[in-house]
Amino acid sequence: MSVRRSRSDPEFLAAYGAVVRQRRAELGLARKELAERARISYSYLSSIESGQKLPSESVLTMLAVALELSPADLLARANDMVLSESSSRSAESTSRSDRFSSPEASFARTPGSEPPALDLSSSDLSASGTAAEIDALLPELSSEDRATLLSVARKLRLESRSESDEATFALETTARESRSELRTSLYVRFWRKYMRELEGRGLDWAAGRSPEPRSYFTTPSPLKGTSLTASFARNRMLRHELYINRGSREANLDLLHALLAEREALERAYGGELEFEDPGEERRAVRIAEYRDGHISREDEHDDYVAWFVDRGERMRRALGLV
Numbered sequence: 001m002s003v004r005r006s007r008s009d010p011e012f013l014a015a016y017g018a019v020v021r022q023r024r025a026e027l028g029l030a031r032k033e034l035a036e037r038a039r040i041s042y043s044y045l046s047s048i049e050s051g052q053k054l055p056s057e058s059v060l061t062m063l064a065v066a067l068e069l070s071p072a073d074l075l076a077r078a079n080d081m082v083l084s085e086s087s088s089r090s091a092e093s094t095s096r097s098d099r100f101s102s103p104e105a106s107f108a109r110t111p112g113s114e115p116p117a118l119d120l121s122s123s124d125l126s127a128s129g130t131a132a133e134i135d136a137l138l139p140e141l142s143s144e145d146r147a148t149l150l151s152v153a154r155k156l157r158l159e160s161r162s163e164s165d166e167a168t169f170a171l172e173t174t175a176r177e178s179r180s181e182l183r184t185s186l187y188v189r190f191w192r193k194y195m196r197e198l199e200g201r202g203l204d205w206a207a208g209r210s211p212e213p214r215s216y217f218t219t220p221s222p223l224k225g226t227s228l229t230a231s232f233a234r235n236r237m238l239r240h241e242l243y244i245n246r247g248s249r250e251a252n253l254d255l256l257h258a259l260l261a262e263r264e265a266l267e268r269a270y271g272g273e274l275e276f277e278d279p280g281e282e283r284r285a286v287r288i289a290e291y292r293d294g295h296i297s298r299e300d301e302h303d304d305y306v307a308w309f310v311d312r313g314e315r316m317r318r319a320l321g322l323v
Contacts, residue, residue: 014051016078037066043291230309240312241289269319
């Protein structure tokens, strides 16, 4: 059995991340403890466990050792998980095929015969019934067929929706809009608190600014062509970064590499480890960042988040002034 190890295979990446999480849980390790054992950053481990990255060969080895396994064992476990899930889907598909081809569910396909008319009042077309059927069929369809099926299902649901369904749909729409408005309100309140803290400490980073309903707040940097940004990043993480955008990818990489050459001095002045990140060819800007757990919805932790962002802003400015 060959091991499926591909950076472009989302199924394998998700399985590999799940295996790392499961093994970490078996050993009773927190994510931070495993990151320290494997000598990698917390954010790097987070991206591995969430299925966004497959580690390099060297990190794969360190991670396996930290998990008390061999690299081959880790990859094999992930491969087994992919194959197991694939077999389960295949079995489900066979079961559906048998059901749809049974005498009770079939109709004669002789020339001129027509399939039975759809009964739009049938319980099979209820919201839950439709969703269940679509969930079961989607993995077996091509992207084109998938889009067609979803379009038809939506049309049928709109045409057959009862008054009760209309009320449910309206409530769901209202709930989505309310969540969006709440998120917007939380961002505004958070950045207002952040700006008050800056003012209270006599820091002019946000002078003349107003809080905005978005996930990040940008402030000036001592280096030309860069800025310092506090943000709520993906995977329930906070990120404070030196955002480098000097007009071209080449210029951005030049500065990133120059600072990377001074990494030891920079981190010593900063007082902690930093991530030197190049998102890839599709993105022009690059960054140097630090991460921690956090989410805008945890309003009782906002004061702690504000203190962390301000502290990291002061540290980064101090470090940049010394290298």
